[in-house]
Amino acid sequence: MDQSTNMTNFNGNNLANDIWAMMGEAENKPTAAPTASIVNLEENQIENAPDLASEILSKLEQKKETAAAHLGISAAEVETMPFDLTALEHAGIFLNVDATGFSVLSRQLDWHSLGIELPKDKAVYLSPPRTGLLPDDYRKPLQRAASQAHNALDRYSFRFNLCETVLGSSEYRWIPFAAFEAFEKEFAAAMETLARAKAKVVEDYAEILETLRETFRLLATDSAERLAATQTDDEPFDRDEFIQTTVARAMQMIPTIQTIRDGMRIEMRPKVILLGSEMRAEQVKSAKLQFETESTQKAQTEIAIEIQAKKEINEIKVNAAFEDEKREQELKERIRQIKIEAVKREMEERISPLKEGFDQLNNTIYEAAKEMAERLNDSKFVPGGTAKKAREMYRWFKLMNFTNDAEVEMVLAELDKIASKEAKKRTPAEMKEAVDAVILATSKRARKLLKTEQLDALEL
Secondary structure, rough: EEEEEEEEOOEEEEEEHHHHHHHOOOOOOOOOOOOOOHHHHHHHHHHHHHHHHHHHHHHHHHHHHHHHHHHOOHHHHEEOOOOOOOOHHHHEEEEEEEEEOOOHEEEEOOHHHHOOOOOOOOOOOOOOOEEEOOOHHHHHHHHHHHHHHHHHHHOOOOOHHHHHHHHOOOOEEEEHHHHHHHHHHHHHHHHHHHHHHHHHHHHHHHHHHHHHHHHHHHHHHHHHHHHHHHOOOOOOOHHHHHHHHHHHHHHHHHHHHHHHHHHOOOEEEEEOOOHHHHHHHHHHHHHHHHHHOOOOOOOHHHHHHHHHHHHOOOOOHHHHHHHHHHHHHHHHHHHHHHHHHHHHHHHOOOOOOOHHHHHHHHHHHHHHHHHHHHHHOOOOOHHHHHHHHHHHHHHHHHOOOOOHHHHHHHHHHHHHHEEEEEOOOHHHHHHHHHHHHHHHHHHHHHHHHHHHOOHHHOOO
16 A cells, blocks of 8 residues: 655645644734733733744745745745654664675676677667576575565565655665564574575585586587677687687686675665654744743733732722633633644644554455455365465464554454364364454454544554
8 A cells, every 4th residue: 555645735824823823822813911011021021932933934935945946936836745754663663675795696798708790780789698607506595595585574564655755765664663573583594594505605616616617618619609600701710719718708707705705795774764853843942932931821820819919909900800810711712722723633634654554454464364265165174275374364463463453363363273273173164254253353444444534543
């Protein structure tokens, strides 16, 4: 499943109102105060406080203007893309398997070495074939080690298109922490395979050189005969010199012991994402502004206490202060509601990569269970391959279940229990019933996820 981004073209006034609401201001509009002294105090404090909303909007406009200048368009045509990938950092790690130095195991030949002369005025480019530079008994184990490491990464990882866009590379995959130990074991096995293959090549290197020299000599002899038969010019052709030159050039392409021992490596490269740093910096500023606002409110409370004491002198002042208190509470409630609505709007605009990972996990189990159910239809016994696949599916789900889905894990555990019985004791009926339970559980989870609102999905 491809991960999508939520593209939103913000309206400046609406965005400003949202920012002021999140900072505790009611759309940055002035409100009535109890007395003239409180009005003066609030005006002085607001003038001294940093205008965070204006600063955020200013940065947003600067980024849009910079992008517009590079693209040669107006800033109004530039959209903004809010996203937050910090949830992935808490549940797993981005990782890449880098296999370097394996390109020395094969090389592209030239047509002349094969005894073929192409026309000088050819209209179509013909690419010459490639050849292995080690015997297959030594070359394939080396390549198998690299494939084993990459297969381990593909098996225990997820692929998110949004992450690939942000990172600028498709090499890094996301592995849940729960599955990292299993991946590490298979990666270690790949490293052991590589070490054994390299040790075998180093041990038999002299024998390998003799084998390759004889092979290249036979090929060069055949190429010399072909070239002599197809040569059209009158220039003399030295057959022995051609064979010696071709064999010498081929032997120079063979990787050395040092290249095989030190140059061929398989490395695990983890990556930590650092996105959202500007967002966290703005949160720090917002927290500072909130602290200053609380200090202002505390000072206002002290002034209100002083006013309350003076209310006893004049009944009119007491009634006026009472009405002011009521308006202040209504204003606070209004601000609180604006904050809640602003947070809801922000959360609805975000897409969590965890939901995509959950979809992939649920769909994989559903498809596997559906395939097993089709195999069990009208079957008089439970095939061994089906039982083995059921057990492997349960173990794989336990490793990849980073969402702690207890319901699906429970029905898979029951399926594993039945599949683990002896072949004579398990029946197709009970196996079919357990598989149907898995299909039902995954279908229910899929329907529930479709009906869930974006805010509920992010909270999950």
